[in-house]
Amino acid sequence: MDLQETQNTLVRLFNDANAQFHKMPGSAIILRYIKSSYQDDPVRSAIELLLFLFAVRYMLSPSYSTQKKVKLTEEEIDELVDEWTPEPLVAATTPTDEAENEKRPVLVGPTGPKSKLSNGRTVTNLASYNFYNFVGNEMLKEKAIQTLRTYGVGPCGPPGFYGTQDVHMKTEADVAAHLGMPACIIYAQSFSTISSVIPSFCKRGDIIVADKAVNFPTRKGIQISRSTVRWYEHNDMEDLDRVLQKVTKEQAKKPLTRRFIITEGMFENTGDVSDLPKLVELKHKYKFRLILDETWSYGVLGRTGRGLTEAQNVDAREIDMIIGSLSGPLCAAGGFCAATNEVVEHQRISSSSYTYSAALPALLATTASETISMLQEQPEILTALRDNIKAMRAQLDPRSDWVKCTSNVDNPIMILTLKPEVVASKGWNTEDQTQLLQDAVDECLTNSVLVTRVKAYPLGLGVNPRDEGWQPTPAIKVCVTSGLTKKETEKAGITIRHAITKVVKSNKWSK
Amino acid sequence: MPLDAKEIRRRRSSSLVYTEPPESLEQLSDQAALPNLNADWVNAKGAWVIHFVLIVLGKILFDIIPGVSQETSWTLTNISYVAGSYLMFHYVRGVPFDFNSGAYDNLNMWEQIDNGDQYTPAKKFLLMVPIGLFLLSTHYTRYDLTYFIINTLATLAVVIPKLPAAHRLRIAFFSPPPDDA
Numbered sequence: 001m002d003l004q005e006t007q008n009t010l011v012r013l014f015n016d017a018n019a020q021f022h023k024m025p026g027s028a029i030i031l032r033y034i035k036s037s038y039q040d041d042p043v044r045s046a047i048e049l050l051l052f053l054f055a056v057r058y059m060l061s062p063s064y065s066t067q068k069k070v071k072l073t074e075e076e077i078d079e080l081v082d083e084w085t086p087e088p089l090v091a092a093t094t095p096t097d098e099a100e101n102e103k104r105p106v107l108v109g110p111t112g113p114k115s116k117l118s119n120g121r122t123v124t125n126l127a128s129y130n131f132y133n134f135v136g137n138e139m140l141k142e143k144a145i146q147t148l149r150t151y152g153v154g155p156c157g158p159p160g161f162y163g164t165q166d167v168h169m170k171t172e173a174d175v176a177a178h179l180g181m182p183a184c185i186i187y188a189q190s191f192s193t194i195s196s197v198i199p200s201f202c203k204r205g206d207i208i209v210a211d212k213a214v215n216f217p218t219r220k221g222i223q224i225s226r227s228t229v230r231w232y233e234h235n236d237m238e239d240l241d242r243v244l245q246k247v248t249k250e251q252a253k254k255p256l257t258r259r260f261i262i263t264e265g266m267f268e269n270t271g272d273v274s275d276l277p278k279l280v281e282l283k284h285k286y287k288f289r290l291i292l293d294e295t296w297s298y299g300v301l302g303r304t305g306r307g308l309t310e311a312q313n314v315d316a317r318e319i320d321m322i323i324g325s326l327s328g329p330l331c332a333a334g335g336f337c338a339a340t341n342e343v344v345e346h347q348r349i350s351s352s353s354y355t356y357s358a359a360l361p362a363l364l365a366t367t368a369s370e371t372i373s374m375l376q377e378q379p380e381i382l383t384a385l386r387d388n389i390k391a392m393r394a395q396l397d398p399r400s401d402w403v404k405c406t407s408n409v410d411n412p413i414m415i416l417t418l419k420p421e422v423v424a425s426k427g428w429n430t431e432d433q434t435q436l437l438q439d440a441v442d443e444c445l446t447n448s449v450l451v452t453r454v455k456a457y458p459l460g461l462g463v464n465p466r467d468e469g470w471q472p473t474p475a476i477k478v479c480v481t482s483g484l485t486k487k488e489t490e491k492a493g494i495t496i497r498h499a500i501t502k503v504v505k506s507n508k509w510s511k
Numbered sequence: 512m513p514l515d516a517k518e519i520r521r522r523r524s525s526s527l528v529y530t531e532p533p534e535s536l537e538q539l540s541d542q543a544a545l546p547n548l549n550a551d552w553v554n555a556k557g558a559w560v561i562h563f564v565l566i567v568l569g570k571i572l573f574d575i576i577p578g579v580s581q582e583t584s585w586t587l588t589n590i591s592y593v594a595g596s597y598l599m600f601h602y603v604r605g606v607p608f609d610f611n612s613g614a615y616d617n618l619n620m621w622e623q624i625d626n627g628d629q630y631t632p633a634k635k636f637l638l639m640v641p642i643g644l645f646l647l648s649t650h651y652t653r654y655d656l657t658y659f660i661i662n663t664l665a666t667l668a669v670v671i672p673k674l675p676a677a678h679r680l681r682i683a684f685f686s687p688p689p690d691d692a
Contacts, residue, residue: 033650044654047663048646055642063630066678068533204613226541226612350609
């Protein structure tokens with residue numbers, strides 16, 4: 001009886017379920033599919049069923065993260081917060097820093113070939129990049145004031161966002177025309193030009209072959225780009241050839257990446273110039289692109305100040321990117337990158353320091369345009385400076401027993417390092433040399449000549465001093481200016497030479 | 512602490528299978544710097560519909576070619592979908608945009624989706640589509656053995672790399688050795 005009832009219930013339930021299933025939309029399709037799929041082949045059906053079951057299992061699995069995450073309790077979080085002491089943004093001043101700060105000369109009033117210090121003395125200023133004394137040019141001042149009256153102080157916006165004014169486009173055209181390049185882009189700061197240009201073209205996996213002695217902003221740019229870097233010995237074209245050969249061989253089987261040679265036209269810390277024809281030859285031979293930092297050579301080298309390309313008779317279009325500065329000798333501010341149209345337009349949206357910082361003030365853009373045309377129209381400006389460089393050099397390089405000048409003959413920045421044989425005989429280490437040269441700089445200042453020193457690269461955050469890489473040799477930096485007469489320059493040169501001799505022969509250093 | 516992953520990215524030339532090591536701190540911060548447009552679209556509106564649209568379009572395309580039977584047409588649809596999705600999700604690595612300084616260069620798109628999380632809705636859907644298409648196409652090819660084998664192998668080629676066990680797994684035969692930098 002009970003069995004009968006159960007059976008009846010079951011049959012009823014089954015019938016109901018069947019009817020419900022048939023009422024369901026699409027049930028006929030499923031039935032037909034299952035019926036036709038069997039087709040007397042259990043193996044295939046089994047494979048399909050397995051796949052179906054796997055799909056159901058996958059659907060029902062809960063999601064999880066593959067990233068390792070540390071779970072902390074509230075107490076642990078509080079404890080960590082309490083324990084944390086922020087590192088100072090700026091390190092505490094050391095006694096050396098304090099001593100240096102105390103002696104640091106402070107200029108009062110405008111800079112110029114003769115500057116007034118805060119202690120009331122007037123000194124011959126050979127520590128500013130005022131090579132052509134455009135700072136004291138009344139005509140430039142007048143033009144700047146006129147621009148200021150029309151355009152205001154600054155555009156107050158990045159170039160891509162209401163910051164570009166007609167004067168900027170004119171400056172870009174002027175620089176491009178001066179260099180003989182198809183296009184040019186103006187940045188608002190000289191330092192951040194190359195450190196932004198490099199990362200806008202390179203990323204992980206790209207290859208950069210760079211000179212060991214490139215300046216600090218270039219190094220920063222290489223670092224930000226996260227590219228693979230291979231260094232070659234400073235200005236050693238044979239070593240460059242070797243490195244390029246090695247890189248090409250290593251990368252032969254890998255997918256093609258962007259490859260760059262990065263070097264300076266005139267080196268900030270050694271003063272010498274690159275061998276551009278050889279660089280161009282190697283770049284073509286190994287199919288690399290060449291980024292040339294002309295920060296210190298633009299406006300200085302060549303007959304009309306076009307830089308290294310003019311000085312060494314190389315077509316500027318052979319170089320993929322020329323980076324230069326409008327501050328310093330050109331008496332304006334900012335930097336530029338001259339290249340082909342495509343390379344320049346790419347930077348307008350993907351170079352961080354162009355897109356994210358306010359555009360160059362209009363009055364500086366017009367000043368740059370003006371000084372560029374002055375250099376082109378009056379080559380005697382450049383020859384006057386070169387005469388002064390020659391006069392200064394004659395007083396220092398062959399005449400001094402202690403220092404030699406590593407700078408190029410046309411470089412107004414004279415880098416004076418201690419002669420290696422002197423250093424070797426006295427056994428001075430880098431620190432001693434730095435201290436000795438600082439003493440010499442102080443001695444010069446006592447004799448009313450303001451010069452400065454080449455500073456070491458700051459150590460990166462968390463970088464072991466062992467891995468600091470190339471560092472400039474301690475040196476005195478003398479910036480020649482055409483604002484002084486030849487006689488004044490010679491006199492300053494004699495002062496510097498005597499100051500160095502006096503310091504080296506003093507009791508402190510002669511032992 | 513070295514920020515570079517150079518030390519951990521080493522692969523012995525003799526080993527056939529290796530697992531992509533976890534990213535360095537520097538790489539992680541670059542990955543997080545901007546949204547990953549390469550992988551984020553799978554969660555966007557309409558991203559799921561496009562699969563069906565493409566499959567239907569493919570089917571129509573193969574149908575209008577004269578002399579193609581229904582069996583061949585379904586098999587071709589299945590194979591072309593599988594080939595396309597394998598190329599897109601499992602073969603090509605990195606991101607086509609320069610947003611993350613190449614921090615995703617070692618990961619294929621499947622590994623980039625949802626930051627590598629497993630069994631997320633998008634991944635479930637993307638696994639369902641080839642399986643569903645396989646069941647459909649075997650049905651319409653009337654269980655011909657040749658077509659069945661072709662379809663099965665094609666489907667397995669996209670199902671196996673999608674398994675959580677295959678996450679960040681590299682097999683020397685299918686992928687070139689990684690950069691050491």
